[in-house]
Amino acid sequence: MYSRRVIGMMTDDDYQNEERYLFKFCCILLSGGSNQLVRADLYGALLSYLQIPYRPFNSSSIKRSTMFFQPPVSEEFERITIANLSVIEEFGEPLCSLICRDACEGQAVGRTLALSVLTAILSIDKRGGWLSFFTSRGYLRHFVESVAQADTELQEALHPSPEPLRAVYIYESTMAFLTVVAEDPVGAKALLQVGIMTKLSQAQFLDLRPEHELQIFPAQTSLSWDQYEQEESFVPTVMSRYRQLFFPVLRLCQAVLTSLGSQHNDAVLQVLNLIVSHSDVFTAILREPVMSFKLESLKELSLVTGVLGAVVGGGTTAANCQVLFTPNLTEATGRDNLRGSGNCCYSIYTSFANLDVSKPPSLGIIVRHLRQTSHEFIISFERLQQLNNKRDTLPTEEVKEVRETSVHLALLYYAMESSLFLIWRHLEYYFLHCHPSLVGSNAFPLLVHRRPPRDLTDPFSSLLDESTVPSTGSNLGLSPEVHGITKEDLQQLKVDSVSCLNETLLKRVLDIENKYGPMRRFRYAFVSAMIRRIRRLLVVDIK
Structure with a gap:
């Protein structure tokens, strides 16, 4: 963001006024018919x-905008965008x-830039x-139709030796605009009314995903896969080009x-129809073995699972409440686990890679993950503090490390919040609502019976209230006998x-x-609330 400073005889306010005059002059030239x-x-x-307000201008703004992942929206930013x-x-x-017409027709560079301007304006409107205006004048329908009309050109862009990638760049700009819409x-x-999902369901270029990604292993001295690929190839690989086309579809969904x-x-x-129309692509992504920790592969898997999870259904009603983990803490009670691990990244990965998938997962996995994640968070947080203490002299590479570490910390913090919530919810069920009366079978179904949603207007109704269980049929959702849970297990x-x-x-x-929660200004005190509830459950007597 801008900060008030004096350069020569002009202040930042003077520069902002000059830039605004230039901005207005550009608009006048556009309206004049060039x-x-x-x-x-x-x-x-x-x-x-239009992108100036997003850029940090000095080290102090770098600290404010990168240290805690989610930059605060200042009053100055609002003032600039409104102006x-x-x-x-x-x-x-x-x-x-005029901008809409240039975005619909003309040369590729002009169309791409006009679409980017529309996206920037729409994001602040x-x-x-x-x-x-877009919807009433038919421009939105035209942009959707242009995606369908570019199907043949986008298919050609996925050939091993593609033609110029102008169609790909126009497509990316169009999809970025539609995503903001x-x-x-x-x-x-x-x-949905103009049929964007129908057009994408009929698009044939989405079915041209390469079966196997070319694996060319970098030398031992290479720093990363991403740097290796950037150095080895100017034209993106077929898989990279496909992801350029596929990622915007997933983000739009x-x-x-x-x-x-x-x-x-x-x-x-409509989204489900799109998934079914390209089911082979989604199935291939979910079944693809992970041969290396490549960033693009993980992004692809993350976007696909995010869309599938949203389509399947979410929420916190009783209809979506399921017992996910068995009452077993074996994975978290070992001596090595209690001491922690020196290599947290490797430990977190191996804790899931070595799971026995032949039996249901246990609650110990989440407890172990919480322990390892908190340990890694402390190490990363100390590293970030060291970088911020010398931020005025940081080279470009270390400034990039500050940003990456900030994002990493936010993800670790979110993982800890989610782990605590899962631990509390399962302990609440097992200690307060699970009352086995006889030894049941050893079966623990992964998919349990879903109950009708509770009345959300009643603040006193519990998410696990047994009165919400349907009277007809067996209580598959909460029955400990069906899950094979005994009093000794509890x-x-x-x-x-x-x-x-x-x-x-x-x-x-x-x-x-x-240390970290107040600076994020989001969900502050959520962790402490979860810990208070877990502590209360740990002193409950099992009857």
Whole structure:
């Protein structure tokens, strides 16, 4: 963000005013009717100006925007974006129509830049005026149709020796614009009405995923897969080009489902139809063996599972409440596990890679993961503090490390929050609601009977209230006999829980929240609330 400083005889405010005058001058030139090549240059200037508020200008702003992953939205940023939007609105519909026409037709560079400008403007238009213009004038339908019309060119872009990749770049810009549209519920509904999911379901280029990714192992001295690929090839590989086309589709699906919710039947059905139409692609991604920890492969798997999870259904109602882990802490009670691990990244990976998939997972996996994640968080947090203490003299590579470490810390913190929630929810069920009366079978079904949703307007109803279980049929969702749970299992779980979830571990996680939680300003005190509830459960008597 901007910070007030004096350079020569001009302050930052003077520079902002000068830049705003230049911005207005560009808009005047655009409205005046220049040729398309000149307008392409003006679009580049407009795009650079609209992106200025996102750029850190000094070391202090780098610290504010990168140390804790989620940059705070300052009043200055809001003031700048509102001022920019007001300048654009001065020129009204003629300017909007001109940018839309250039985004629909003309040379590839001009179309790409015009689409990027529309995306930037739409992202700061909170009142929805531009979105209403797109839908009412038919531009949104045209952008959707352009994706379908580019199917043949996109198929050719996936050949081993492709033609110029202009169609790919226009496609990426179009999909980025449509994704921003889908982030608004009104825009998401408009996209469904113009048939975006139907067009993508019929797109044949999505079915051209290579069966195997070319594995060329880098030399031992290489730093990473990504650096190796950048050095070895200027033209992206076929798999990289395919992911350039496939990732925007997945992000668009996520945006639609997030805006409208997984309970919106039309959105879920249309996304599900897209998945079924390209089921071979989704199946291949899920079944593909992980031969190396390549970033793009993990991104692809993350996006696919995110879309599938949203389509299957989510929420915290009783209809979605399932017992996921057996009451066993064997994985967390070993001496090596209690001491922790020096190589946390390797340990976290091996703790899941060595699982016995022939039997249901146990709660000890989550406890072990919590212990290892908290240990790795402390190491990464100390490293980040060391970098921030010398931030004024950091070279470019270490500034990049600051950002990557910040993202890594946020993911570790989220993993700890999720682990604590799962531990608390399962301990609550086993200690308070699970009352075995006889020894059942050893079967522990992974898919349990789903109950009807509880009344969310009743603040006193429990998520695991047995009164919500249907009276007809067996209580498959909560029956300990069906799960093969005995009273001895619960007693052993109580002993192991006190041993594994000791004060050393809980205080370590609390210290992490006290240092890191307030700076994130999101879900602050969630960890401490979970730990309080876990502590209460650890003193409950098993009857």
